[in-house]
Amino acid sequence: MSPLSVLHASQLITLSGPKRPRVGTELSTLGIIHNGGMLIRDGKIERVGPSDEIEKNVGDAEVVDAGGRVVMPGFVDAHTHLVFAGNRLDDFERRARGETYEQIAKAGGGIWSTVVKTRAASELDLLAQAKKHANWFLRCGTTTVEAKSGYGLTVEDELKILRVMRQLKKEAPLEIVPTFLGGHAVARELSPDEYLDVVVTEMLPRVSAEKLAEFCDVFCERGYFNIDQSRKILSAAKKLGLSLRGHVDQLTNSGGAKLMAEMGATTADHLEQTDEQGIAALKKASVQPVLLPGSVYALGSSRYPRAREMIEAGLAVVLATDFNPGSSPTPSMPMVLSLACTQMKMLPAEAITASTVNAAYSVRRGDRIGSLEPGKLANLVIFDCEDYRELAYWFGIPQTHSVYVRGECVSRSGGL
Ligand code: NIG
Ligand code: FE
Numbered sequence: 001m002s003p004l005s006v007l008h009a010s011q012l013i014t015l016s017g018p019k020r021p022r023v024g025t026e027l028s029t030l031g032i033i034h035n036g037g038m039l040i041r042d043g044k045i046e047r048v049g050p051s052d053e054i055e056k057n058v059g060d061a062e063v064v065d066a067g068g069r070v071v072m073p074g075f076v077d078a079h080t081h082l083v084f085a086g087n088r089l090d091d092f093e094r095r096a097r098g099e100t101y102e103q104i105a106k107a108g109g110g111i112w113s114t115v116v117k118t119r120a121a122s123e124l125d126l127l128a129q130a131k132k133h134a135n136w137f138l139r140c141g142t143t144t145v146e147a148k149s150g151y152g153l154t155v156e157d158e159l160k161i162l163r164v165m166r167q168l169k170k171e172a173p174l175e176i177v178p179t180f181l182g183g184h185a186v187a188r189e190l191s192p193d194e195y196l197d198v199v200v201t202e203m204l205p206r207v208s209a210e211k212l213a214e215f216c217d218v219f220c221e222r223g224y225f226n227i228d229q230s231r232k233i234l235s236a237a238k239k240l241g242l243s244l245r246g247h248v249d250q251l252t253n254s255g256g257a258k259l260m261a262e263m264g265a266t267t268a269d270h271l272e273q274t275d276e277q278g279i280a281a282l283k284k285a286s287v288q289p290v291l292l293p294g295s296v297y298a299l300g301s302s303r304y305p306r307a308r309e310m311i312e313a314g315l316a317v318v319l320a321t322d323f324n325p326g327s328s329p330t331p332s333m334p335m336v337l338s339l340a341c342t343q344m345k346m347l348p349a350e351a352i353t354a355s356t357v358n359a360a361y362s363v364r365r366g367d368r369i370g371s372l373e374p375g376k377l378a379n380l381v382i383f384d385c386e387d388y389r390e391l392a393y394w395f396g397i398p399q400t401h402s403v404y405v406r407g408e409c410v411s412r413s414g415g416l
Contacts, residue, residue, distance in 0.1 A: 003061035004040040004378070004407050006071060007051045010386040012036025013072035014048055015353060015371035021288060021316030021361040028349040030388065031371075036071065040378040043406030048372055066382050069401055070391070072352070073372050074143025074379040075333040076359035079245075079269050079290050081324035082147035082176070083130045083161045083168075084114050085121040088325040101299050101327060102223065102251065111151070111185045114325055118151035118161070126164045127171075133323070134174040136331040138411040141381040141400045144175040146245075146320075146363050148217055150184030153195075155202050158182050162212035173410040175379070177363045179245060180207045183218035183225050183233045196229055200236040208240040214364070215266070216242040220256040227259055234263045243364065245290070249273040261285035267318065267362050271305040272296060279306070279313050288362045289315050291354075292322035293339035294330050307344035317346075318362045319354040334399065337392035348389040378407040 016031040037054035039047040039061060047054060091109040095101070104110055118126070137145055147165050152158040162178055169176045182199040186192045207213050216237030220230040234244050244265035248256025250272055257278030260268035268274075268282055269290040282289055291305045310317050319336050322328035330336075333355050340351040360370025369377050382401040383391060391399060403411040 001042065001407065003059070004064060005037065005054060005058045005061040006040070006064045006066055006380070007037040007055060008068060009036045009066040009071035010034070010068045011070050011388055012038065012048065012372065013070065013352065013388055014373060015073060015357045016048075016373050017357070017371070019367070021358045021366065022353050023314050023316050024311065027311060027317065027353045028347050030349050030352060038372060040407040043378055043408070045372060045374050045376050045378050047374060068386060070383040070385050070388050072381055072383070072388065073356045073370055074381050074403065074405070075141050075355050076363065076365070076370055077137065077142045077145040077320050077323070077333060077355075078267065078318050078359040078362045079292060079320035079322050080145045080147050081150060081322070082133050082145060083126055083149070083164050084151045084325055085117040085126060085129060086114065086325065087329070088114065091326060095300060105223070110326060112188060114151045115153050115185070119154070119157050123160055123164055126161065127167055130164055130168050131172055133331065134168060134172040135411075137174055138403050139398065139400055139413070140332045140334060141383065141403060142174070142331065142333055143379040143381070143403065143405050144177065144360070144363070144365070144369055146177040146179055146215070148179040148181040149213070150181030150217075153182065153185065153187040155198065155206060158203055159206060159210070159212065162207065166212065173405040173408070175369070175405070177215070177365070178213045179215040179217050180204070180213035180237070180242070181217040181219070183230065185219065185224055192229065196232060199233055204236050204240055208242065214243060215245050217245045217247065219247040220254060220259065221247065221250060222252050222254065227255055230256070230259060231263070234265070238263065245269060249278060253278070257282055260287050266364065269320075270295070272301070272303050274305065276309070279310055279315065283313050283315055288318050288358065290318040290320050290362060291340070291344070292320055292328065293343055294336050295322045295328035296343070297339055298328050298330070304343045307340065307346050311346070311350065316358050316361065317350070317354045318359045319351060320359065334391050335395060338395040341392045348392045351392055352388060378404060380404050384413070
């Protein structure tokens with residue numbers, strides 16, 4: 001692969017800074033280089049600086065002229081449900097008629113309806129649909145996603161989903177961080193206790209033996225898994241060496257944030273209902289909050305997580321899409337940035353940090369991705385705008401110009 005040089009970015013958003021997740025005012029420090037450029041060799045960033053300096057060192061590198069556009073690290077989407085079959089158009093229409101997420105789930109829609117379709121799908125069918133999703137992510141400027149299982153709920157179907165992720169990783173340029181979410185809902189053919197036993201004694205040991213996941217997650221919520229049941233799953237996963245994430249305090253405040261702190265989890269996700277005590281517990285245990293405003297928006301709710309309080313408390317906030325067919329059918333991180341700024345009062349710069357470098361740390365890859373610094377992978381996006389704030393400001397219009405993973409162009413937008 002020949003070296004590559006990217007020149008003339010109106011703003012090169014480097015996110016250079018301390019080698020740890022950013023907190024407080026660090027969240028709004030983007031390390032911008034005006035008329036910036038970079039040199040890439042063997043898929044990694046070799047040099048970053050003003051364009052005229054980089055130009056002097058171009059040598060035989062292929063030159064990409066960013067033409068006065070914004071260049072920034074690819075988004076890292078730290079919470080997605082990438083692999084599933086079908087869609088949930090009926091749920092969507094029912095919500096438009098006024099039914100709630102929980103009512104629809106009870107009436108035969110919800111997670112279970114996707115489980116039925118996903119069980120019936122072959123590995124090849126799931127892979128084909130997952131590839132389509134992967135392309136959507138790339139087109140939105142996302143180069144790494146965390147992806148959860150959770151629509152199988154039998155040993156074989158959960159493993160099937162995780163294998164699809166493994167295969168997708170080989171066939172698509174999107175980088176994937178796999179998470180086991182057997183504790184997404186109770187399989188209807190078993191009692192809650194029986195299912196919990198299957199997750200702990202059958203699924204988790206297989207997932208760990210086949211090294212199919214790096215993280216274990218659980219949906220800790222009324223009607224899904226309570227605090228005790230969630231603790232059992234997470235403790236078993238921890239013993240097997242998996243790191244932990246959790247869907248907590250989404251619809252009700254059940255003390256889920258505190259549980260994630262107690263378990264020493266890497267992240268606590270959702271947190272729409274989390275109060276000051278929950279925030280304090282996360283801070284004490286250095287758990288990163290992953291906020292998912294797309295799901296609040298798509299469920300037609302108005303209760304967004306308390307992002308400002310979390311930032312003020314010193315938490316290393318992360319933003320993610322929660323891409324899934326039910327509560328958040330969007331792969332678009334720019335849409336999430338828009339929601340973060342308009343609904344949660346995050347500054348555009350804070351939102352960018354939360355969806356790049358902080359997200360990278362939350363998937364344990366902060367040393368390799370999330371910023372444009374020498375030594376990191378050359379995962380970057382050229383956006384068709386001059387100022388990074390435009391990413392959150394214009395909404396509903398794709399601004400991606402081109403996307404690079406490990407120095408290779410993997411997506412280019414059309415246009416006149
Ligand atoms: O993150 N909360 C649980 N899981 C997903 C929803 C999944 C679904 O509805 O299919 C979420 O919102
Ligand atoms: Fe989710």
